[in-house]
Amino acid sequence: MRFATRLPGERGLAERDADQIALIRGQIMGVGDRWRVKHPWIAGHQDAIGMAIFVVAIAGVLGDAALYVAGVLPWWATVLVTAFWLSLLHEIEHDLIHSMYFRTNKWVHNSMMLGVWVFRPSTINPWVRRRLHLHHHEVSGTESDLEERGITSGERWGGHRLLSLLDTVLGYAMRPFRMRRLVHAYVAQAAQDPEDARRLAVTTPLGYFPLAGLHYGLWYLTIGLHIYDLFGGRIAYQGAHHALDFVAVTLLAPNMIRTFCLHFVSSNMHYYGDVEPHNVLQQTQVWTAKWLWPVHALCFNFGGTHAIHHFLVRDPFYVREAIRAECQAILREHGVRFDDFGTFGRANRFGLAAPTGSVEV
Template sequence: MTSVADDAERVATIKTAIRAESERVRARLPWLRHQDAIGAAIMAISVLGMIVSGWAYVAGLIPWWVCVPVSAIFASFIHELEHDLIHTLYFRKSPGAYQLMMALCWITRPSTVSPWTRRRLHLHHHKYSGTESDLEERAITNGERWGLRRLLMTGDHMLAVLLRPAMMRETVKAYIKAQQPGSRDEVDMLIREQRRSFVPLSLVHYAIWYLFLGYHGVSLALGLAGMPIETSAFMQLVDTTVVVWLAPNVLRVFCLHFVSSNMHYYGDIDTRNIVQQCQVLNPWWLWPAQLFCFNFGSTHAIHHFVVNQPFYVRTLTIREAHRVMRENGVRFNDVGALRRANRWGAAPA
C-alpha cells in the first residue's frame, strides 16, 4: 500500500517524463507546430474518406462489408479530433473554424451526443473519474457487471438509458450536484442540456437504425415462414443510409465503448490519484476493436496524465510513456477488471 505522498510523486514523475518526451518529439518533427493545419487536414481527409467510401458502395464498386469498416476507421480519426477540440487544441483563436470542426464531428458521427454537451461531460470526467457523477463513463457502461444487458448497452446510447433508467437518473443527479450550480436556473440549464444532447442528429440516427433493424427482423421472420416481402424503394434508401452513414458508427462506437469502459476503473478508487483512474488495455486479442478506435486502449491512459497533447503526438510518445507508467504503478492489461465490474480491488458484493 503506497502513501498519498508516494502516489503524488509517481504522478509527477509520469507527467514530467511524458511532457519531456513530447518536447523531444516536437523538436525532432518541427512541422508538428502547425497544429491547426494538421487538425484541419485530418478532418478534411477523414470526411472525404467517408464520402468516397460511401460513393464507392453506392456506385457498386465495393460491398457493404468493405464500406462499413473503412468508413469506421475514418470516423475514428474524427472522434480523436473531437476529443482534441474538447480540450481546445485546435483553432483556439478562430471560433468560426472551431465551431465548424465541432459540427463536422457530430454530422459524421450522429450516434453520439452533441459534442458541445460532451465537452462539459468530458472535462467533468477528468475531474471526477471513476465516481458516481462521472456521467460520461457511466453512460457507456463503466462499472456495470458483464452480461447480455451490458453487451447490448455498450454500442447503443439509447439502450444504455432505457435498460437502466433509475441508475441513469441518479447519475445525472450526481453529475449536476458535482457541477455545484449556484441557482435553480443553473440546475434547469444543466437538465435542459442533457435532454437536448441527442437532438437532432442522434435521434435521427436511432430512428433510422431501429427502423432498419425492425424491418429486416420482420422480413427475415416472414421469409423463414415462406412469405418473403419485396424491399421498397424507401427501404432501399434506408439500407443505403445505414451502410454509408450509420453502421460505420455503430461498429466504431461499440469498439470504443468496450475498450474505454473497461480500461477506466470505477467505484473504489481515489479519483485524485491518476494512477488509479485508468489502465493500459492492449492485449493482442483486442486489436480488432483497437483498429476502430485509434488504439484507444494503449493511448488514453497517457491522456489522463497530460491532457494537452494532440492524439497524434500522444501516439508518438507511447513507448517512453508506457515505460515510465509501468515503472510507477499504472496497471497494464488487468483483464480481471472485466470480471470485477471495473473495480480496482474486489468486485462489488
C-alpha cells in the same frame, strides 16, 4: 530529471502518490517536448494538421459511399473502412473539446465541432460532451463521472451491460431510473451555482437530440424492415427501402460498430468505485494485448494511449500515438497497470479482489 507541477486536486493526495503522478507527468512532458524538437514542422502546424485530418476523414466517408454505390466496395468493407474514418473524427472531436485546434478562431472551431457531430450522429452533442468530458477528468472513477458511468463503467458484466455497449439508447431505455440517478449525481457535482444546475439538468438529458434520435430511428427502421422481409413480408416503396439501406451501410452501421469498439474499451479500462479522487494512478490502465487489435483499429488505439492523456492533456491524439511506446515504458516503470482484464469480473474496481455483496450500478 523533469518534474511537473501538481494540479490543485492532487494536493490532497498521499505525498507518495502525488509525487509519483508529478514525476510521470514530467517525464511524459519531456518525451513530447523532445518529439516536438525533432519534428518542428508538425509541432508548429497543429491547427492545419487537425483540419487536414478532419477533411481527409470526411472525404474518406464520402469516398467509401461512392465506391459502395459503384460496386467497388462490398457492404461489409464499406462498414469497416468507414468506421475507421469515423474513429478519426472522434479523436478530432476529443481534441476540439480540449481546445487543441483553432482555439482563437471560434467560427472554424465550432464548424469542426458541428462537422464531427453530423458525421457521427449517434453521439452526444459535442458542446454538451465538452462539459461532461472535462468533468470526467476532474472526477474520474466516481459516481458523478457521467461520461464513463453512462457507458456502463462500474456495472457488473451481464446482459444489460452488453446490450448497452451494442446500443446505447436501448441500454438507457432498459434502466431509465439508473440514468436519472447518474444525471442527478453529475449535475449536483458539476454545477457551479443553482442557475447552472438548472441549465445542466435540461441540456444534459437532451444531449442526444436531435441527431441521435434520427440516427437510431433510422437504424431501428432498417432492422425492422429486414426482419419483416426475412419472414416473407412485402415491402412497398422499394426505392425508399434501398435508400435506407444505403444510409445504413455508409453511416448508421459504421457508427454503431465504431461506438461499440470505443465504449467497450473505454468502459473497461477505466477504474471505478474504490479509487481515490484525483489519483490519476488509479483512474486507468493500459491495454496492449494483441487480441484487442480489431477493436483498437476502430477506436484509434484508445486503450493504448488514453492513460497517457489522463496524465498529460496537452498533446493531440496523433502526438500521443507517435510517442506511445516511450510513454508506455514510463507508465509501466512507475506501476500503472497493463492489461488488467480482471476488471471484467470486478465491475471496474481497482482492488484486485472481486467485490463481495451488492455492487452499485
